[in-house]
Amino acid sequence: MSSPIIVFDHVRKSYPLYQHMKGGTKHLLFHLPNVWRSIKNSTYEVLKDVSFEVKTGEALGIIGRNGAGKSTILGLIAGVLKPSSGKIVVTGRISPLLELGAGFHPELTGRENIILNGIILGLTKTEIIKKLDEIIEFSELGEFIEQPIRVYSSGMLARLGFSVVAHLNPDILLIDEILAVGDLEFQKKCIDKMIGFKKNRVAIIFVSHSISDIVRICDRVLWIENHTIKILGEPPDVVKSYTS
Ligand SMILES: Nc1ncnc2c1ncn2[C@@H]1O[C@H](COP(=O)(O)OP(=O)(O)OP(=O)(O)O)[C@@H](O)[C@H]1O
Ligand SMILES: [Mg+2]
Numbered sequence: 342m343s344s345p346i347i348v349f350d351h352v353r354k355s356y357p358l359y360q361h362m363k364g365g366t367k368h369l370l371f372h373l374p375n376v377w378r379s380i381k382n383s384t385y386e387v388l389k390d391v392s393f394e395v396k397t398g399e400a401l402g403i404i405g406r407n408g409a410g411k412s413t414i415l416g417l418i419a420g421v422l423k424p425s426s427g428k429i430v431v432t433g434r435i436s437p438l439l440e441l442g443a444g445f446h447p448e449l450t451g452r453e454n455i456i457l458n459g460i461i462l463g464l465t466k467t468e469i470i471k472k473l474d475e476i477i478e479f480s481e482l483g484e485f486i487e488q489p490i491r492v493y494s495s496g497m498l499a500r501l502g503f504s505v506v507a508h509l510n511p512d513i514l515l516i517d518e519i520l521a522v523g524d525l526e527f528q529k530k531c532i533d534k535m536i537g538f539k540k541n542r543v544a545i546i547f548v549s550h551s552i553s554d555i556v557r558i559c560d561r562v563l564w565i566e567n568h569t570i571k572i573l574g575e576p577p578d579v580v581k582s583y584t585s
Pocket of ligand 1: 356385387405406407408409410411412413414
């Protein structure tokens with residue numbers, strides 16, 4: 342039995358809900374305790390009481406409607422967000438692909454951004470230079486690799502991002518819906534790469550609105566609805582309930 346590499350234990354995440362303050366500065370000063378209490382109590386719960394575990398080599402799919410809390414879960418795993426309460430334990434190197442163009446600089450070329458992104462994601466300069474040709478080849482960006490990425494289309498940015506994370510050496514791979522903007526051929530290439538990662542015991546957390554990709558890759562599926570877990574189970578069962 343492999344041990345869990347990600348543990349969410351009664352995790353909640355809320356954001357302050359900003360309200361327009363009536364009465365101006367004078368009201369604020371004279372009613373400070375009340376105003377403070379109302380600000381403190383106005384929170385918006387993005388995740389409510391979420392508990393699950395992911396084991397080494399397991400692929401977990403996350404599905405649900407827009408705004409349900411899927412990307413928030415990935416942000417919490419990556420450590421870019423902190424839970425409001427509950428406990429999160431993540432043991433292992435993470436390769437995150439959370440947002441189109443995240444960690445890239447618009448004025449640098451594709452080639453320069455690969456180096457920058459590789460270093461941000463924990464490789465040494467020597468390691469990334471060694472992998473550079475392979476990453477560029479995988480991206481199939483051709484001569485665009487020498488262009489600043491501000492001229493890239495969304496699909497080209499996704500190609501660049503995935504090509505970098507696909508050549509890191511992670512224990513956990515986080516993919517947030519990025520593949521959807523790639524063309525069919527590149528999507529297939531990414532899916533094959535993810536299946537390869539799985540064979541090498543990399544844990545994958547895959548957020549997608551493509552049910553067929555989820556079923557293809559994932560061992561279990563987490564359906565998030567109304568900011569909490571609706572079902573966590575075998576892909577065919579969860580997908581059947583979700584789509585009906
Ligand atoms: N920084 C923030 N401050 C306040 N609310 C936020 C913040 N970030 C996200 N939210 C809210 O949290 C909820 C969940 O957002 P999240 O991005 O996790 O949804 P999602 O399931 O990934 O949706 P999608 O399918 O559209 O990508 C949304 O209602 C969103 O408005
Ligand atoms: Mg999202």
